[in-house]
Amino acid sequence: MSEVRAQKPPPGKWWTPPFDPRFPNQNQTRNCYQNFLDYHRCQKTMKRRGKSAQPSAETVL
Template identity: 95%
Template sequence: MLDKPITPPFDPRFPNQNQTRNCYQNFLDFHRCTKTMKRRGKDTASCDYYRKVYRSLCPLSWVQRWNDQIHEGTFPGKI
């Protein structure tokens, strides 16, 4: 299922034009949110915001590589 691209709202944590950190942080936030919600036995729909933001900011090749690293257990970020 492909999401309709959204324009992420301004995030004061990332005021510069370079949105690389914003992309990465929203990717982490999405995975942390889904992990937490699943652990609590709750619906993960509230995490969709983070997914939509990182999908609109991050190059697809980065996301694919990060997902591969997560599945291989080699992802460098803390999820």
Template identity: 85%
Template sequence: MLSVEAQKPPKGKWTTPPFDPRFPNQNQTRNCYQNFLDYHRCVKAMNRRGKSTQPCEYYFRVYHSLCPISWVQRWNQQIQDGTFAGKI
């Protein structure tokens, strides 16, 4: 899990996430949630293989630009508590 400091966006490096054809509607809630799951799945898979988690940064940037901070904090707390409903 990344620390709070590591989760802050680097200065001048944020861009708007590109269009994702899986989520064509204006409401991007599902896009936010799916990228959150994809990030954690990616980190888990890369750590299991002993590789760098650098490729997972894309998902991290996307969900951080789409998701409200309160959701991310709540989901991270649920993951730590073992009560998160998503499959990671």
């Protein structure tokens, strides 16, 4: 059990590997975070305007 702990970095020292063009779909951290921000920005804006953020029937089809 102590061997596993020795292999982990200390708390707060996690990092993501740099971009590798051979594997373009592996590190999606930046894209995922930007989508997260865009979603919440849209929710906040639509709420402030008094509109629904749910997709309309035309958009779903």
